[in-house]
Every structure is written in structure tokens, then in C-alpha cells.
Amino acid sequence: MSEKNPSVGTYILVFMALLVLAALTTGIAYIDLGPFNTVIALAIAVVKMSLVGLFFMHLWYSPGLNRIVVLAGFFWLALMISFTLADVFTPPVDKYFRSLTKFPVLHFQIFFTGYC
Amino acid sequence: MSESAASSPLAVPPRESPHSASPALHHQFEVIEQQRDAGNFGMWVFLATEMLFFGGVFTDYIIYRSLYYSGFAAGSHGLEIDLGAAMMFVLLASSFTMAMAVHAAREGKHRPLIGFLTATIILGVAFLGMKFTEYFHKWQEHMVPGLNFHPALESLRGAPERTVELFMCFYFFMTGLHALHMIIGIGLLTVMTILAWRGKISRENYNRVEVSGLYWHFVDIIWIYLFPLLYLIGGRYK
Numbered sequence: 001m002s003e004k005n006p007s008v009g010t011y012i013l014v015f016m017a018l019l020v021l022a023a024l025t026t027g028i029a030y031i032d033l034g035p036f037n038t039v040i041a042l043a044i045a046v047v048k049m050s051l052v053g054l055f056f057m058h059l060w061y062s063p064g065l066n067r068i069v070v071l072a073g074f075f076w077l078a079l080m081i082s083f084t085l086a087d088v089f090t091p092p093v094d095k096y097f098r099s100l101t102k103f104p105v106l107h108f109q110i111f112f113t114g115y116c
Numbered sequence: 117m118s119e120s121a122a123s124s125p126l127a128v129p130p131r132e133s134p135h136s137a138s139p140a141l142h143h144q145f146e147v148i149e150q151q152r153d154a155g156n157f158g159m160w161v162f163l164a165t166e167m168l169f170f171g172g173v174f175t176d177y178i179i180y181r182s183l184y185y186s187g188f189a190a191g192s193h194g195l196e197i198d199l200g201a202a203m204m205f206v207l208l209a210s211s212f213t214m215a216m217a218v219h220a221a222r223e224g225k226h227r228p229l230i231g232f233l234t235a236t237i238i239l240g241v242a243f244l245g246m247k248f249t250e251y252f253h254k255w256q257e258h259m260v261p262g263l264n265f266h267p268a269l270e271s272l273r274g275a276p277e278r279t280v281e282l283f284m285c286f287y288f289f290m291t292g293l294h295a296l297h298m299i300i301g302i303g304l305l306t307v308m309t310i311l312a313w314r315g316k317i318s319r320e321n322y323n324r325v326e327v328s329g330l331y332w333h334f335v336d337i338i339w340i341y342l343f344p345l346l347y348l349i350g351g352r353y354k
Contacts, residue, residue, distance in 0.1 A: 015212040026201045032353040041344035056215040073164035
């Protein structure tokens with residue numbers, strides 16, 4: 001049993017870091033960074049999630065089994081998102097054979113311009 | 117060794133059972149730590165299913181945002197970013213008080229436990245109050261899809277009306293699902309506060325507070341993603 005637990009100081013430190021990151025993500029929205037606005041906002045969200053997960057939810061201190069469950073959750077999430085996107089942004093095969101010229105460019109352009 | 121006649125070799129010697137020592141220990145577990153780990157593991161498995169539950173909406177969001185970006189950006193600019201950021205701060209503070217409540221419960225500190233649980237509930241209710249204030253503003257701006265959608269021309273920002281309506285569908289569905297989880301979480305914490313008030317939470321069975329805390333932090337993490345995805349599309353410059 002892992003009986004090591006974070007101290008009150010750790011919680012306060014993590015809370016301060018979360019507040020700073022929340023202010024940062026709001027502030028950066030007012031600066032024009034083109035497509036990087038979304039990238040940075042999501043990167044900050046991932047950092048915040050990790051802080052909450054590791055310290056507030058004690059993943060840093062918990063048995064490996066709990067961490068495996070979290071990784072499994074992310075794995076299935078990645079499967080769901082990637083396979084769904086592959087389906088949506090790929091035209092049917094017969095359409096591909098009819099218009100060989102345009103297929104990959106057009107659809108992936110739609111996907112990427114959506115984030116700029 | 118002279119009582120060998122009374123004790124046959126088949127008699128099982130009375131074992132020192134941990135169950136008689138701690139009434140909080142359920143009979144299927146050997147020691148209290150095992151019971152606690154099993155409780156946490158069960159909650160994590162539930163949270164993994166919750167990840168996929170929310171993941172479905174997030175997947176749809178990714179698809180439709182890439183297809184109708186202009187409508188999503190226009191809808192996002194119509195949301196109140198200061199209110200959204202304030203909700204972010206309130207929820208982070210509630211996560212902090214929740215972590216402190218679990219800490220107090222582990223240390224067996226009765227009064228701080230009740231105090232931090234109450235603070236978490238108050239912050240959660242404040243979050244919901246701000247959320248429903250924003251819903252009310254959306255109703256006044258006629259931005260509620262289906263029921264009341266006649267937005268002013270400037271709030272469309274040149275995007276097709278139907279795509280802005282689609283964004284508002286996502287906004288209400290995602291934040292509504294999140295608000296539902298908040299309400300459930302507040303209910304859980306209310307039960308925990310009542311239990312703590314009655315002195316039913318001890319150092320031995322504080323696991324129920326810990327597990328409610330895991331749920332609460334998970335709901336916080338969902339908002340950590342909803343805030344940039346709904347409020348910060350395309351930035352706020354110009």
C-alpha cells in the first residue's frame with residue numbers, strides 16, 4: 001500500500017499553478033498567434049489536467065493499477081476519435097476511383113483549415 | 117503443553133482477525149488498505165467510462181468544428197469569456213477545497229472536513245449559478261437553438277446562421293452534460309457532509325470521501341477542456 005500522500009503545501013502549490021495557467025490561457029486568447037492559439041490553449045489544458053490528476057487525484061502516489069486504468073481510458077478515447085475521423089474525412093472508395101485527382105488533398109484540407 | 121488432551125491436532129487456533137479490530141472493514145477484504153485500494157480502483161474504472169461518455173461529444177465537436185469553423189468561431193465570440201474564466205477559477209478553487217477535504221478526512225480531522233466539504237458545495241453552487249446566468253443571457257439574445265433562435269445579424273459575423281445554431285447546440289449539450297455532473301457531484305458531497313456531521317466518517321472509512329473527491333476532480337477536468345474548446349475558438353483579438 002502506498003501510504004505516501006501529498007502535504008498541504010503541495011496542494012497549495014498545485015492550486016497556485018492551476019490559477020496561473022487558467023489566467024494564462026485566457027490572456028493568450030487576446031494575442032493573435034494564428035493556428036497556435038488552439039494548440040497552446042489545448043497544451044495548457046493538458047498540463048492543467050495532469051496537475052489535477054497527479055496531485056489532487058493522487059495518481060502520482062497511487063498503485064500502478066489505477067494509472068493503467070487511466071491509460072486504458074485514453075487509449076480507447078484515441079481509438080474512438082481517430083477511427084471516427086478517418087471515416088468522416090475519407091470519401092467512399094468508389095468515389096475515389098471516379099475522381100482520382102482530388103481525393104486526399106480536398107478532404108484533409110477541410111480538416112486542417114478548420115483549426116486555423 | 118500439558119493440555120494436549122483438550123486441543124486435538126485438527127482444532128484451528130483462534131486467529132487474530134482484523135475484522136474484529138475495525139468494524140469499517142467489510143468481510144470480503146483482508147485489511148483496510150486493500151478495501152481502500154479496491155474502492156479507488158472501482159472509481160477509476162467508472163471515470164474511464166465517463167471519459168468515453170464525454171469523449172463521444174468531444175469527437176462530434178472535432179468533426180463539426182473542422183467542417184463549419186466560421187460558425188463555431190462566431191458562436192464562440194458570442195459567449196462571455198469573462199464569465200467562462202470566472203467559472204474556471206471557481207471550479208479550480210472547488211477542486212482545491214475538495215483535495216483539502218480528503219486530506220482532512222485522512223488525518224481524521226473532523227471540523228476541517230466539514231468546513232472544506234461545505235466550501236466545495238458552495239463553490240459548486242456558485243459555478244451553477246454563473247452557468248445558468250449565462251444560459252439566461254443566451255435566451256435573451258435569442259441564441260437558444262430550436263426553442264428561441266433569432267440571433268442579431270452582428271452576432272453571426274458573416275457565418276451561415278445554421279452553423280452558428282449548430283455551435284450553440286454543442287454549447288448547450290456539452291455544458292448541460294457538465295452541469296448535470298456538477299449537480300450529481302453536489303448531491304454526493306451533501307451526503308458526505310451529512311455523514312461527517314453525524315460523525316460517520318473516520319480515518320478508517322474516509323475512502324467514501326476520497327472517491328467522491330475523484331469524481332469531483334474529474335468534473336473539474338472536463339471544464340478544463342470545455343473552457344478553451346467553447347470559449348476560446350479563434351482567439352479574442354481584433
